[in-house]
Amino acid sequence: MRVLTALLASLCLSMPALADQAGKFDYYVLSLSWTPNWCADEGDARQDDRCRTGARIGWGLHGLWPQYEKGWPSWCRTPERDPTRAETAAMGRFMGSSGLAWHQWQKHGRCSGLSAQDYFLTSARALGKVKLPEIFGKLDKPVTLPAKVIEDAFLEANPAMTRDMVTVTCQKRAIHEVRVCLTRDLTPRRCGADVIRDCTLPDARMDPVR
Template structure:
């Protein structure tokens, strides 16, 4: 097995190719980053209406973190165009975004050009603006990510290898990788937290076809041992802490809506 490290979006822009405002070359490939709520939401201590972890029914599927344009050398572009996020532009997608692309935190997200804002604003301004020429505008960015998410259903891939959600069941990391590779046609990246999957990434060419995710040892200095995936990993569940002050309307909507990185 080949073990590799890659910098996550969670760790800031330390490996971004260029500083904000400087010209950045065209990206090489996309990474569709997916989060496992069972790992992230188990650490939730305080709730708010915007946090998907606080819904009355726990999330039992991978949710989208973002669609990230990356470079083959292990770096990535960020904040490429000065275009502020506009919620109105993605209003047709709101029900599906709430369900499959929720924030799993209460704090507002940093943005490139407008300070702080919704989770979606962060993803569009930091990553979506660097997705040209494949993706040109905001609605297309979110639509493209959702299309890939549904076309390449990771839960179905895992089920094909009899890998299920469980608090006590541990699966060989190699089996998880091979199951996804057989179904997807390319090697994913997996990020762990305390032995549980925290994030899983599927990678795509600029033609949106599956490709192996990048393996590089150049990123090893940015990550801690807490991100290492052991030989056996879990897909845990969690008990939600429901936001007590939320309205019935909010939760009706929610209920209808859920590194050590190994690369084979």
């Protein structure tokens, strides 16, 4: 009996973990990147078209992420087909590149339980639910400011949102992203405890649009 128990335990340890199930999640996180900062940190080195002078791109759609109340699914298996080149190219208008659209589908979209087309449409709809503050597009030089200023501007532009529905992240001492938590039907809601992690830097860099 002990030999059988040990064998079963060994088999269980050697089995791969089950992939996250598509469609099994609690809410969405809409992630918005401040493009000028991304350009300074990564995009310029890639000669990304979003970073050219005159592009005038501020907040850009990074992704729409299915989320658990704690943690998140990723790289799910789904019976849905992958998007076509035309579909990722069309989504590139919102995300900045077809490559990013493809990556977001692979890592997050497959977990939504939606078809690729419906996931991209839902991502665009989610972006349309959030009014982007216009003031940051008026910057004419780099500034340093606490993340709370960014959050306050989003709350002022979106009166239906409360502070626990929006979080601001930093990277390399610069404003990185604004993340807005939404229900599955795209209504603003409270973020899970692991998402509410605002940047606490007293002075994070914010570059002007180009």
